[in-house]
Amino acid sequence: MSENPDLTNERASGTFETNAMAAVIYGSEKFAQRRREITEAISKIPEFQDSHPLVFMSREEKISEACRKLAVLSNYWNSLIDTSDEEEALHLYREVLGLEGHPLALHETMFIPSLIAQASDEQQEKWLGRAQRREIIGCYAQTEMGHGTNLRALETTATFDISTREFILNSPTITSLKWWPGALGKSANWSIVIANLIIKEHNYGPHPFMVQLRDEKSHEPLPGITVGDIGPKMAFNGADNGFLGFKNYRIPRENMLMRHSKVTSDGSYIKPPHAKIGYSSMVKVRSRMAMDQGLFLASALVIAVRYSAVRRQGYLEDKSREVKVLDYQTQQHRLFPSIARAYAFIFCGFETIRLYDQLLIDVQNGNTSGMADLHALTSGLKSVVTYQTGEGIEQARMACGGHGYSMASYISEIYGVAIGGCTYEGENMVMLLQLARYLVKSIEMIQNGKSRELGPMVAYLAENESEIDLNLGPNEYLKVFEYAARNQTWRATEKFQKLRNSGMSNEEAWNQASVELTRASRLHTRLYIMSTFINHVGSIVDQKVKGVLIDLLNVHVTYEVMDIGIYVQGLLSSNQMDLIRNQLYVSLETIRPNAVSLVDSFQISDMQLRSVLGRRDGNVYENLFKWAKSSPLNKTDVLPSVTQYLKPMMEKSKL
Numbered sequence: 001m002s003e004n005p006d007l008t009n010e011r012a013s014g015t016f017e018t019n020a021m022a023a024v025i026y027g028s029e030k031f032a033q034r035r036r037e038i039t040e041a042i043s044k045i046p047e048f049q050d051s052h053p054l055v056f057m058s059r060e061e062k063i064s065e066a067c068r069k070l071a072v073l074s075n076y077w078n079s080l081i082d083t084s085d086e087e088e089a090l091h092l093y094r095e096v097l098g099l100e101g102h103p104l105a106l107h108e109t110m111f112i113p114s115l116i117a118q119a120s121d122e123q124q125e126k127w128l129g130r131a132q133r134r135e136i137i138g139c140y141a142q143t144e145m146g147h148g149t150n151l152r153a154l155e156t157t158a159t160f161d162i163s164t165r166e167f168i169l170n171s172p173t174i175t176s177l178k179w180w181p182g183a184l185g186k187s188a189n190w191s192i193v194i195a196n197l198i199i200k201e202h203n204y205g206p207h208p209f210m211v212q213l214r215d216e217k218s219h220e221p222l223p224g225i226t227v228g229d230i231g232p233k234m235a236f237n238g239a240d241n242g243f244l245g246f247k248n249y250r251i252p253r254e255n256m257l258m259r260h261s262k263v264t265s266d267g268s269y270i271k272p273p274h275a276k277i278g279y280s281s282m283v284k285v286r287s288r289m290a291m292d293q294g295l296f297l298a299s300a301l302v303i304a305v306r307y308s309a310v311r312r313q314g315y316l317e318d319k320s321r322e323v324k325v326l327d328y329q330t331q332q333h334r335l336f337p338s339i340a341r342a343y344a345f346i347f348c349g350f351e352t353i354r355l356y357d358q359l360l361i362d363v364q365n366g367n368t369s370g371m372a373d374l375h376a377l378t379s380g381l382k383s384v385v386t387y388q389t390g391e392g393i394e395q396a397r398m399a400c401g402g403h404g405y406s407m408a409s410y411i412s413e414i415y416g417v418a419i420g421g422c423t424y425e426g427e428n429m430v431m432l433l434q435l436a437r438y439l440v441k442s443i444e445m446i447q448n449g450k451s452r453e454l455g456p457m458v459a460y461l462a463e464n465e466s467e468i469d470l471n472l473g474p475n476e477y478l479k480v481f482e483y484a485a486r487n488q489t490w491r492a493t494e495k496f497q498k499l500r501n502s503g504m505s506n507e508e509a510w511n512q513a514s515v516e517l518t519r520a521s522r523l524h525t526r527l528y529i530m531s532t533f534i535n536h537v538g539s540i541v542d543q544k545v546k547g548v549l550i551d552l553l554n555v556h557v558t559y560e561v562m563d564i565g566i567y568v569q570g571l572l573s574s575n576q577m578d579l580i581r582n583q584l585y586v587s588l589e590t591i592r593p594n595a596v597s598l599v600d601s602f603q604i605s606d607m608q609l610r611s612v613l614g615r616r617d618g619n620v621y622e623n624l625f626k627w628a629k630s631s632p633l634n635k636t637d638v639l640p641s642v643t644q645y646l647k648p649m650m651e652k653s654k655l
């Protein structure tokens with residue numbers, strides 16, 4: 001079937017090459033090209049296709065389907081990608097497995113990175129290759145039923161038995177059961193387990209241990225291990241998140257991951273170079289989240305924008321034909337700022353991934369000085385990005401009207417998976433408060449006359465306000481954001497200090513200032529996102545691409561400033577606010593002809609999107625009907641439930 005002419009026309013109105021834009025989105029022409037090649041190669045392998053639509057499958061079927069594809073994938077892995085390239089691997093996983101989770105997701109995202117960051121050279125020699133070759137499947141078991149946030153209260157213990165030189169693992173209570181780890185329930189046979197290290201009755205706090213859970217031949221749980229699946233979730237049901245308990249389960253001393261902290265055979269403890277170095281796997285995942293969430297948001301927008309260009313409803317001036325709903329200003333206001341955010345998040349993602357890779361090298365060389373900065377940055381970024389991604393996906397769903405609510409759109413599944421990011425890798429409020437600690441410390445440095453020692457990301461906190469001339473473009477909007485973030489950070493810090501100085505405990509003062517503190521963290525992070533977007537656009541060479549991205553940046557800066565209006569009342573007059581509002585409306589119109597091309601540029605395949613509404617060819621209606629007919633409920637005209645219950649009920653009512 002040929003392409004829907006409405007989409008053909010939209011594509012013809014684009015002013016730039018989508019391949020050139022994809023090169024900007026994905027950081028290089030080479031990688032954008034590799035993504036296309038991988039997608040093309042996968043499309044020719046029939047076993048990678050869903051055996052039937054995932055949305056009609058039960059959980060067991062989803063997990064089985066994911067395992068089937070992983071088994072097929074193992075035959076093609078080396079021929080499809082450069083296995084040393086993490087981004088290629090991720091693209092392959094996304095294309096083949098989609099986003100509903102699978103038994104290797106945590107193996108790749110946390111188990112292997114933990115071995116790289118936490119295992120000594122000898123331990124890597126023993127386990128890393130096996131993990132990378134997928135001879136074993138691992139997970140990351142940290143969260144317990146009773147505690148996920150407050151790691152200092154974890155209850156699982158690893159007690160050193162000096163006589164046998166083993167650790168004895170125990171789960172002393174119900175609440176100490178590990179709860180949530182992905183792939184733990186049914187798939188993983190090894191795990192990195194975070195447990196309190198106890199030597200001679202002294203608790204040294206949470207440390208990582210390499211623990212075998214299941215027999216490598218029979219896959220049966222080993223004696224002393226209780227393990228299983230925690231049941232269905234809001235989404236992500238292709239993953240077997242699990243529970244895990246230990247009863248006097250012994251592992252050799254050499255199974256504590258000892259790159260940083262160490263326990264010698266005589267039970268001596270050697271401290272790590274930084275107290276929080278064991279938290280690196282979390283920082284690794286957080287540093288990826290802006291990218292991953294940006295792609296979740298992008299997926300929902302591809303669906304909503306393409307569909308809005310083929311969906312016709314109502315009239316504007318021309319009464320001879322209904323308009324594309326994408327021509328309504330409300331629809332543009334609902335979708336275009338999110339397109340800008342998706343671009344911005346991906347740009348930020350590349351930046352934080354690079355920063356993590358650099359930090360890993362620094363830490364391996366004994367330099368831990370960058371840890372606090374990256375922890376603060378990624379804590380704020382994961383919180384803001386996951387929240388705004390959730391908002392953007394939900395707006396995309398509503399923008400598709402009734403069909404958006406159908407699983408045929410697939411947007412609800414994208415939403416369910418993405419929104420999990422607000423919780424996993426540190427609950428958002430908690431992580432905003434981690435960033436707030438860093439911001440408060442920065443203000444205290446300024447108060448103590450140490451402004452010069454501030455890092456580049458917080459230097460603006462020490463600056464004075466300057467006049468704003470909004471006609472000058474994005475950098476002036478950045479100043480508006482700096483003003484808002486600076487003002488709020490000072491106000492929140494002063495509130496905290498005032499409460500503390502009034503005699504309140506540090507903890508209670510912090511708690512009573514915490515809503516204001518989280519607001520400061522959000523503004524600081526949104527400033528970082530805007531500034532990264534501006535810098536990125538500034539570095540683009542292709543003039544056509546740059547021109548469109550400047551238009552998109554204009555949508556971004558005007559929308560973001562309008563969105564934080566309450567924080568800039570002291571800086572901007574109501575006339576200036578009106579000016580910005582009008583600039584936003586103008587920029588929505590400017591970007592309109594490029595809307596479809598901007599989402600096409602994400603180059604997310606139909607196979608990955610799984611959306612009837614978001615099909616690249618725009619042939620929505622005939623496929624929607626086909627999809628509905630394939631619903632299991634339509635296998636027969638008369639359901640057994642009708643025969644068994646409704647018919648007798650109706651018959652009875654006739655009497």
Ligand SMILES: CCCCCCCCCC/C=C\CCCCCCCC(=O)SCCNC(=O)CCNC(=O)[C@H](O)C(C)(C)COP(=O)(O)OP(=O)(O)OC[C@H]1O[C@@H](n2cnc3c(N)ncnc32)[C@H](O)[C@@H]1OP(=O)(O)O
Nearest residue numbers: 086089090105108148149151276279371375424425426437
């Ligand atoms: C290659 C191919 C890849 C293929 C991949 C396929 C992918 C497929 C699709 C994937 C899609 C989805 C994947 C889903 C994956 C889901 C993964 C989810 C995994 C998890 O959730 S794991 C569990 C995560 N848990 C958490 O995040 C817990 C949150 N809590 C904490 O982090 C901490 O407890 C805390 C809140 C930070 C507090 O810690 P603590 O009490 O110890 O510390 P204090 O508050 O007292 O702070 C002390 C001091 O320490 C500083 N600090 C804290 N953390 C760090 C750190 N990480 N680094 C540096 N410094 C840190 C803190 O700032 C304080 O400093 P200060 O005293 O203020 O100077």
Ligand SMILES: Cc1cc2nc3c(=O)[nH]c(=O)nc-3n(C[C@H](O)[C@H](O)[C@H](O)COP(=O)(O)OP(=O)(O)OC[C@H]3O[C@@H](n4cnc5c(N)ncnc54)[C@H](O)[C@@H]3O)c2cc1C
Nearest residue numbers: 140141142143147148149180181182420423424425426429
């Ligand atoms: C899809 C998914 C996958 C996961 N995968 C894994 C995994 O692979 N491995 C793993 O170990 N874990 C995993 N987890 C667990 C996850 O990391 C935790 O659920 C998360 O860190 C939040 O911790 P919690 O559940 O204890 O929340 P809680 O801390 O109980 O949060 C409840 C509420 O209390 C608030 N709160 C808590 N502490 C504070 C505070 N100090 N100040 C202010 N407010 C506070 C929170 O903001 C929140 O509103 C996963 C979770 C999900 C949803």
